[in-house]
Amino acid sequence: MKEISIESKLYVFDNLEALPDQAYNLMLKAVEARKKAYAPYSQFHVGTALLLDNGEIVLGNNQENASYPSGLCAERTAIYYAGAQFPEAKILQMAISASSIKKETKEPIPPCGACRQTIAEYEIKQKKPIEIYFMGHSGKVVKSNSLENLLPLMFNKEVL
Template sequence: MQKRKLSFELTIFAGLAELSKEDQTLMSKAVAARKNAYAPYSNFQVGAAVFMENGKTIIGSNQENASYPSGLCAERVAVFQAGALYPGIPIKTVAITATSRNHVVDSPAAPCGNCRQAILEYETKQQKPIRLLLMGETGKVLQCNSIADILPLGFDSSFL
């Protein structure tokens, strides 16, 4: 029998002011996108901003539906839009921020499993890591250097 410990490096910033100007701008675009979320059922609004290798930024917000499985998370809206607009252009960073109409979200919200899987597909396809910036509505910001860090045993095309 073997045992293996999986770990990754996580950078924790006290707040937006500690980020680079480029990352502050990207997160501000995610915050703006969050305001366009359609979340009448959960009251949980998420915004995402994708920074591409060509310098373009694509935004997305969660879009709910009364038939819950029919909605889409902000991360997938932004990543799929980036892939549709700029096929073959690598994604460098995805900034994600969340808030709630029911309470203050003061800790970073990580992508759900479906979003992790979707982002991993793009990371695998482009053969370059996709960095994540995660923030609530206030407080600290987390940085992960690769989506694979938070989905270490991800499913990819090698299994097919």
């Protein structure tokens, strides 16, 4: 048996105001998108903003459905829209803001597993890492230079 070690490097900012200007402005757009989420069941609102290499900013928020598997997370809503509208554009940055109506969310909230896999697919497709910033309603913001930090053992087309 051989032991392996996997290391992820993340950066933590004390608050939204500590972000670089471009990431700050993108996160503000994610916060606005979050406020428009449709989450009557979980009351957990998520907003995402993507900065594309063509200068476009694409927004997404979670859209729930009484049949839970039929809903869609904010990250995938934004990514799929970007893929449909700007198929040749690369995603440079992603900002995610999540907030619960039921309790205060001060800790940074990363993408769920399904969203991580979707982000991985686009990062592999574009052959360029995506900077990911994520936060709760308020408080610290975490930055990852690539999805690979959040999903180090990625499932991809190479195994198919």
